[in-house]
Amino acid sequence: xxxxxxxxxxxxxxxxxxxxxxxxxxxxxxxxxxxxxxxxxxxxxxxxxxxxxxxxxxxxxxxxxxxxxxxxxxxxxxxxxxxxxxxxxxxxxxxxxxxxxxx
Numbered sequence: 691x692x693x694x695x696x697x698x699x700x701x702x703x704x705x706x707x708x709x710x711x712x713x714x715x716x717x718x719x720x721x722x723x724x725x726x727x728x729x730x731x732x733x734x735x736x737x738x739x740x741x742x743x744x745x746x747x748x749x750x751x752x753x754x755x756x757x758x759x760x761x762x763x764x765x766x767x768x769x770x771x772x773x774x775x776x777x778x779x780x781x782x783x784x785x786x787x788x789x790x791x792x793x
Contacts, residue, residue, distance in 0.1 A: 692741070695739055695740075695775050695776065697777055697779070700778060703780055706781055707731065711727070712724075714727065727763070734763050735770075745759055747759055756771035756772065756773055757771065762785070767783050769781040
């Protein structure tokens with residue numbers, strides 16, 4: 691029997707995602723690419739929701755109560771934790787940034 695997980699988004703994830711959307715839309719002037727990125731991120735998160743613990747944990751330098759996991763979507767990384775039956779999506783970060791410092 692597969693365990694069912696519910697999905698939760700932290701405000702920081704939403705802020706990160708909207709900042710990326712705004713940068714792609716307004717600075718790069720490519721609203722279509724911004725929309726596709728959001729759609730791809732949503733699909734990847736929903737796909738991972740089926741079994742979020744079956745992937746290798748992200749090797750964080752910080753000691754954490756809950757292990758981080760990572761989803762790669764284009765040039766971005768989505769970070770989440772699993773707390774009981776909740777997959778909590780925490781960050782949406784451009785992969786070229788200093789990930790150990792951010793996460």
